[in-house]
Amino acid sequence: MISVFVRGWMFTLSAGRVNARVLRTGVTGYHRRPRDQIHGTSMISVGIVGATGYTGVELLRLLADHPGVRIRAVTSRGDAGTAVAGMFPSLRGRVDLDFVEPAQARLDQCDAVFFATPHGVAHAMAGPLLDAGVRVIDLSADFRLRDAELWARWYGQPHGAPQWLGEAVYGLPELNRERIRSTRLLAVPGCYPTAVSLGLLPLLQAGAIDPDDIIADAKSGVSGAGRKAQVGGLFAEVGENFKAYGSAGHRHWPEIRQTLAEVAGRPVGLVFQPHLVPMIRGIHATLYVRPAGTERDFQALFEEFYRDEPFVDVLGPGAHPETASVRGTNVCRIALARPVESGRLVALSVIDNLVKGAAGQAVQGMNLMFGIPEETGLGAAPVFP
Missing domain, CATH: 3.40.50.720 (NAD(P)-binding Rossmann-like Domain)
Incomplete structure (x- = not known):
């Protein structure tokens, strides 16, 4: 040093x-x-x-x-x-x-x-x-x-x-x-767009996935809804509960799509489904994509893409990033997985929605x-x- x-x-x-x-x-x-x-x-x-x-x-x-x-x-x-x-x-x-x-x-x-x-x-x-x-x-x-x-x-x-x-x-x-x-x-x-985009940028820039087939399944803590008083944010409503929302369309969808299209150089097909989970801070985005072209080393692709990024941490094979591991920080942690016989690649991306988000x-x-x-x-x- x-x-x-x-x-x-x-x-x-x-x-x-x-x-x-x-x-x-x-x-x-x-x-x-x-x-x-x-x-x-x-x-x-x-x-x-x-x-x-x-x-x-x-x-x-x-x-x-x-x-x-x-x-x-x-x-x-x-x-x-x-x-x-x-x-x-x-x-x-x-x-x-x-x-x-x-x-x-x-x-x-x-x-x-x-x-x-x-x-x-x-x-x-x-x-x-x-x-x-x-x-x-x-x-x-x-x-x-x-x-x-x-x-x-x-x-x-x-x-x-x-x-x-x-x-x-x-x-x-x-x-x-x-x-x-x-x-x-x-x-x-936005917070969801940050978690989703960081999990997909290397793949789209390399042309490594089908841009017409992207599914972003994301979960957020209740602080993402803001500090205003509302029934949906009450402890009795959120605690011991887990729900999807915005299924017909969420405001972050056009923002995410705009960013991904810029990187891909063409419009993308994006399904974005947010969820509310009973925690205060954090976003976990599970991103389902379909590889395109010849098989490649996706782990190496991510590690090289983010090699000099101070706030993106690419975890090793088999890892599962946790929202608790980034609480209070400006860090995004990412891991990759290949589900058995699915033909899919899964990217897991976590951030603190109030900091990096x-x-x-x-x-x-x-x-x-x-x-x-x-x-x-x-x-x-x-x-x-």
Whole structure:
């Protein structure tokens, strides 16, 4: 192992991979870390719009410990004046801010603004921020689909900012890393699309499967439904229960299909079936595909495709990835199987829906946009049990 210190970053070369972290010698706590700069590198000033849901608080958790970020403002129309740590005691001593009204947050003075909001909010607010030179990172679905009419059909309202769709970059780093580096409008992928797409990218890029015959069977924890009060999210409804939903069509279907078609270079045939399972965090996607052409070593294909990816872990033959193994992390774990006499290949993909499926992927994208080593702020080990 070789360590090299360059301009405030410690680069560690190990097993063919370069890892990077901030050298924090003498830094003993969040409050003691300089707020305006670290080791001569300017801090990124960020605002968060709508941080009262599960995705928002996860974003706050990650950004509070990010060595290159200063959280400038956290907005909420309904909870303005409330201390962030009052609503989320887990952030006591880490985020010393109150929620403020968006109009009073002076978001146009931030370097980047995250939207952890319901669909349609970023449509109205993104344009003025972009015009002011602010980079926008949207965790809603507002800019994921490139077709405004398709978006309106699936989200039940007209698209409010179609003029920005051509500039928005779909924020899956494993697919669009170089485009993310140069964009100022990042559309963070959905949680189901992340788990499904990562399990299929190597196969489609290599032309190794029939693109007309893809089945994505996915299960999600209840936090994926958001923090709003609803009968279907009650403990008595979810506990000891397991159910499918969205069988006739789910909003993530066109997003997944758009990504897979881009990689395949043609439309794909996709059946997507989501399920709700009685756990808080996690997505498990079981992907059924039919190999095409000559037989090949699929294990080697995945290992090579993801060899230099810091947040994708390809497990060995016979493995079964578990959602608990990625809880609280930005990691996707993948394994492959060949069911007996089925003619199918099965890819198993697991993520934490709130991290790699939302907030962590947004921070990963921010790092790329600002030229920071990609893994910064995202190196925590999984929480177990």
